[in-house]
Amino acid sequence: MAVSDSVTTANRGQTRERAAEFILKRHRMRAAEALPWLVAIAAFFIVPDRMTFGSQVLVMVMFALSLDLILGYAGIVTLGHAAFFGIGAYTVGLAAARLQWSEPISGLFAAAIAAGIVGFLTGWLLLRYRGLTLLMLTLATAIMLQETGNLRSDISGGYDGLPGLTFKPLLGIFDYDLYGHTYYLYALATLAVVFYFVRRIVYSPFGQALTGIRENVRRMHAIGSPVHWRLVTVYTIAAAIAGIAGALFTQTNAYVTLTVFDFDNSAKVMVMLILGGTGRLYGAFVGAAVYMVLEDYFSKLSPAFWQFGIGLLLVLVVLFARRGVLGLFESFGEYLAERKK
Amino acid sequence: MSAALQVEGLNRAFGALPVTRNVNLTLERGARCAVIGPNGAGKTTLVNLITGALTPHSGRVMLNGEDITTLSQADRARRGLARTFQINQLFRGLSVLENLCMTVGERDGHCNNLWRPSGSKRVVIDEALDHLESLRLTDDALKLVRELPYGRQRLVEIAIALAQKPRVLLLDEPAAGVPSSESHLILDVVAALDPDIAVLIIEHDMDVVFRFAKEIIVMVQGAVFTQGTPEEIMNNEQVRAVYLGQEGHHGGRRG
Secondary structure (H helix, E strand, C coil): CHHHHHHHHHHHHHHHHHHHHHHHHCCCCCHHHHHHHHHHHHHHHHCHHHHHHHHHHHHHHHHHHHHHHHHHHCCCCCCCCHHHHHHHHHHHHHHHHHCCCCCHHHHHHHHHHHHHHHHHHHHHHHCCCCHHHHHHHHHHHHHHHHHHHHHCHHHHCHHHCECCCCCCCECCCECCCCCCHHHHHHHHHHHHHHHHHHHHHHHCHHHHHHHHHHHCHHHHHHCCCCHHHHHHHHHHHHHHHHHHHHHHHHHHHCCECHHHHCHHHHHHHHHHHHHHCCCCCCHHHHHHHHHHHHHHHHHHHCCCCHHHHHHHHHHHHHHHCCCHHHHHHHHHHHHHHHHHC | CCCCEEEEEEEEEECCEEEEEEEEEEECCCCEEEEECCCCCCHHHHHHHHHCCCCCCEEEEEECCEECCCCCHHHHHHCCEEEECCCCCCCCCCEHHHHHHHHHHHHCCHHHCCCCCHHHCHHHHHHHHHHHHHCCCHHHCCCEHHHCCHHHHHHHHHHHHHHCCCCEEEEECCCCCCCHHHHHHHHHHHHCCCCCCEEEEECCCHHHHHHHCCEEEEEECCEEEEEECHHHHHHCHHHHHHHHHHHHHCCCCCC
16 A cells, blocks of 8 residues: 555656646757758858848748737737838838938837837727727728828838938948848848747746737636736737838838838738748748748749739648648657657 | 625626626635526626626625725736636646646736746746646646546636635536536535635535535525525525425425
8 A cells, every 4th residue: 555655656746747847848949940040041152142032031030920929929810010010111211211320230229119119009009909800900000000101201202112222331340232141141130139039938927928818818817917918018029020120121122112011011921920830939930931932933933923822822721731831840740759659 | 804705786787687686795704605596697797797807887896805896807816816617718728737837927927027938937837736736637737728528627727716826716617517427526626625715606506505505695687586504595485486496396306
């Protein structure tokens, strides 16, 4: 009797320890996480003549990553995320064109702050609503910002935009080059910093609470979570990151037009994220890269008909791979692990 | 000393239909009170009004002497008011352990932290595991909630409420939906609750009610019909007619 008791106690201790380990180690870096970064660095050496395109991919990865925070983790569905991308894009655009403030890195900070402020204010107002209502309100926000820009086209440049912007050399040393090498590395470094922040947030207790809100908001209220403030906080952060992505967009293209606020832009980033897989950090990388590369390839194949290819892929993903391309890889990995057993 | 929970003159209507009519009730510290009544009597609405999921049209809710009528659900929860739901409200896509860590994390304010990895606070994990162990859920710690049988999920629901370290606990039909072969597990847990916690239970099973409760409130059509000790309720002719009487028609299954 005493023997079997001590055995069960020991077993229970082991079960406990194993369960605790899982939570204790969850946030540790895995080797596979180096892969997207290695690919991005390899691309710099393998296709050096496509670095302008590469920068656009990195900008969209960052934009999709910001959406993942609110859509993938907190479960906020928005169709107006381009609003914050646009505010960031216009912050550096207007600063360079109207105020001669063309230092790029401080421009990123300014864009993050401007987009963050708008994110905080609209989030505080709108995040009391959910579902369809929220969808329409976020969409309307982006349209209203776009129309405000259109109304004051004397400042914003309207739909002709602000062309031919020039920015100061990075850190006062590295100048813009024709192939976009400098800006590719600049965008990659910025993405790495932003990603580190997002990763910390996702694995923090706050990030867990966001997942809780996504999974069951009624339960979160019942256990005492200040749900509205959690949502406003993450919405503000996501807006600031989208603003940085928008600022990078303006800086790498050296122009910006009001189309950055387009519904198209909001929808595109959501499609990218769903393609890659929501709520899994690297889904933004896979989704944005797959989307941009396919768009590039299809549009050369058939300039009039390229969206069909993207549409077909999206249909296949939402029907047969609900967790996105990345989820497909995960399922394959789990399948292999099962077979090993 | 003021009562753990006091409800005064609570009223609520859905449109023209009054669902809670001038309800008064008092739970002393350590109370064991059952609310019974036919379907649609407004029992769950009462729980929703007390926890703040619904706003009353008039009346007051006091928790340990503090008026909490205008506070949000979350503020009430942080003051020691916990509930379980009639239908499970769990984080189905997360593991059982994560469900508990979330609760402990929100209770102690850890979830305000955006930077520290959630796994770095060993005390939170240990406490979450303690709660699971006390309900014999340790073996299921790493399983996703949605993979558990409904009866086990029901236990997680209770574990979460207990992990809030409540002073007042509202149990809305804790054994609902659980096969009778497993319901004793849940009822044992309910019977063994910390005697300091004031407990209000909504339950249909009269065996449970008479075994558990020291006081019974009978609700009919949104109002308190009568209240008293189990003996008083059992011997109350009107209650038998309105509610228990139905059982009499079925040939006195209770012997």
